[in-house]
Amino acid sequence: xxxxxxxxxxxxxxxxxxxxxxxxxxxxxxxxxxxxxxLAAATFHDVPLLLSIGAPILLAVMAAGRxxxxxxxxxxxxxxxxxxxxxxxxxVVAAILSTAFGGWGFVLMNFATPAQV
Numbered sequence: 752x753x754x755x756x757x758x759x760x761x762x763x764x765x766x767x768x769x770x771x772x773x774x775x776x777x778x779x780x781x782x783x784x785x786x787x788x789x790l791a792a793a794t795f796h797d798v799p800l801l802l803s804i805g806a807p808i809l810l811a812v813m814a815a816g817r818x819x820x821x822x823x824x825x826x827x828x829x830x831x832x833x834x835x836x837x838x839x840x841x842x843v844v845a846a847i848l849s850t851a852f853g854g855w856g857f858v859l860m861n862f863a864t865p866a867q868v
Contacts, residue, residue, distance in 0.1 A: 762831050769834045772841065773824055780818035783852065784811045790859070798862045806855045813851070817844055 791807040824837070 765831055765834050766828055768838060773821060776821045777818040780814040783814045787811055794859055798859060810851055813848060
């Protein structure tokens with residue numbers, strides 16, 4: 752089952768994954784928020800407001816919430832069991848948010864003209 756979650760089996764690997772992700776995940780979510788903002792601005796006059804304003808706000812709030820969760824994690828290394836739980840949750844939420852962002856982009860493509868694609 753560990754292969755499915757892509758979480759290390761040794762304690763050292765799990766700690767190394769946690770240390771790396773603790774700094775990278777908030778930045779990744781910040782970039783996703785910026786990307787959503789630019790895409791919302793670019794499509795503002797071409798799609799319904801729910802898609803140009805509502806969806807990116809919802810996605811940005813979800814991404815900001817996840818970033819804040821990671822920023823609030825302690826600077827010290829938690830127990831291995833907690834790290835594994837954090838990493839599993841991260842994989843699940845990443846799949847959900849990726850699907851949501853991708854789905855939003857796919858819906859926006861339906862409104863694009865051939866010149867915009």
